[in-house]
Amino acid sequence: MGKPLYLGLLAVLLVAAAVGAALLFFGGFDRDAGAVHTAAPMGTAKPTPAADSPADIAAKRDLLALMMAYQGQIAGVEKGDDGIVCVVMLSGKRIVYDDGREKTFEQKLADADLQDMMEQEYPLGDVDGVREGNLDPGRIRSYALFEEVYGGTEKAVRANLKSVALGRGHCLFNANNGAAAQLKKAFKEISALIDNEPGVSGFVYPLGGTFNYRVIAGTDRLSPHAFGIAIDLKSDPRDYWRWATREQGQGRLTEYPPDLVRALEDNGFIWGGKWAHFDILHFEYRPELLLKARHFVAPGETVSPWYAGYPETADVMEAVAVIDGAWEGR
C-alpha cells in the first residue's frame, strides 16, 4: 500500500470514528427518523423529544433573538397545523415569521416577513470595504413589527417620542423598547471616546438628524427615521450610495473611526456603513440583528440544544420554553 493511500484510508477511518462518536453523543440517527413517535426504548419513562432539524434550529434561533430584542412586546409564539409560525404581539396581532414565499431582494425590501428581516448576518467587527451585491443586513425591515413596537401612524409614533440629551443638544427618539435609553447610553460612550480621541467629534457633530416622518429616498416605504429609531451623524457627500460612487464610499469607510461604530453597535445600533447600498452616516436601533450576530450559527448548521450559546438566564429560558411549546403544540 502506497503511503498517500494508507494515510487517506486512515483519515477516512478517523472521520468515520468521529461521526460515530458524535452520533452517539447526540443520540443517534433514529431521532431524525421519527423513532420518537413509536414506543419508548425499554427502561425509559418517556420518549426523547424530536431533534430539531437545521431549519427548525434557524427558525427557533431567529425567534429567540426577536423575543430577547423585543422583550415585553412579543407575548407568544404560535405554530399552526399548516406549519406557519407567528409571533403574537402584546396587542394580540399576529406577525408571520415565514410566509414561505420565494422573493427577490426587491420584494423582500417591499414586503418582508420576520424571516426575511433576520436572514442576512450582520457582520460584527471592522469591515475593510464596501460590501458587494445585496449584502445589506438591516435594510430588510418588517413594517408590521415596527408599527406594533414603535407606532402605527405618525401620531402614534410622535406620542412615543422622547427628547434625549446627547453630547451637544437634544434629539427626538422613540422611547419604546429601550431605543431612546440605548441611544443615550451610546452617546455617553461616544462622549468619553471624544475626550480621548478629539478627532472623532468631526464624524459625529453636527448631527444629521433623528426623527423625520418621511419615506426612504426613491421609494414609497417609510424610513426607519419615521419610527424615531435611526440617527444620522455628521453628513459627508460620500455617505450615501445614491449620491456617491463605490470608490467615494470606500474612501469614507477607510477614514471612519471603528471605535465610534463599536460604541453604537454595543448598544444595539447597526451601521449603514456595513451595507453594499451604503448609508455611512446612518445608525439604526436593531437589537435583534446584533443578538443574532453575537450568537451566530451558520444556515444548515446543527447545534444542541438549539439555543446553544445563549446564557441560560431566566428570561432566555422562559423564551425558549415559549418557542419549544409552539413547536410541540402546547
Ligand SMILES: [Zn+2]
Ligand atoms: Zn439615516
